[in-house]
Amino acid sequence: DGGITQSPKYLFRKEGQNVTLSCEQNLNHDAMYWYRQDPGQGLRLIYYSQIVNDFQKGDIAEGYSVSREKKESFPLTVTSAQKNPTAFYLCASCGGPSYNSPLHFGNGTRLTVT
C-alpha cells in the first residue's frame, strides 16, 4: 500500500541494542497499530494509537515503546528488555473506528537480532 510506509525492510542488530522501526502514513488516518508476527503464527498486537499524543498497550507490549507526536508517524522502539525481538513487524492504520473500518498495512520490517 503506497499510503503506509515502513522502513527499513530488513534490519539487523546486536543483542542489547535498542532499535527503532519507522512507520509513516499519508492517508490522514487517526488510528495506527503495531503487530508482531513470528513464523507460522498470527499477528499479535504490540501497541495501538487512536489519536495523536495517545497510545495504549496491546497484548505483548513488554520490551517495546512507541510515540505518537504526529498523526503521520508511529515509530516503534524495540528495547533491550525484549527477550525475543527477532520477528516480522507490521504497522497498520485505519481511517475510522477499527470495529467497522478496514486496516491498511505497511510492507513490514523483518528484524533480526543476534
Added chain:
Amino acid sequence: GENVEQHPSTLSVQEGDSAVIKCTYSDSASNYFPWYKQELGKRPQLIIDIRSNVGEKKDQRIAVTLNKTAKHFSLHITETQPEDSAVYFCPARNNRLAFGKGNQVVVIP
C-alpha cells in the same frame, strides 16, 4: 471483548475446487466483517468485507456470507488457483483489533 474462532485452521484443496473457511464471533453488536489475506512473507491485505445489513457479497471468485443468527461469517473461494494459497484472517472487531492465527489455505496444483 470480542472473541473470534476460525475453522478449519488448515484447509487443503485441489486446484479448481472450492474452499470455505468460517469465522465465529461472540459479540452480537458486531456490524463489520472483514477478511484479510496474507501471502507468505507479505503484508495482510483486505480482500472482502461485509456489513451486518447485507447477507452476502461477491467479488469475482470470492464471496463472504454472513449468518447473524449463528454469529458466523464465511469466506468462499471458487475455482481455486495456486495464488489463493495464503493465510486468511478475520480479526476481532473492537478497538484493539486482535488477529488470531488465521486459516491456512493450501491449493494443490
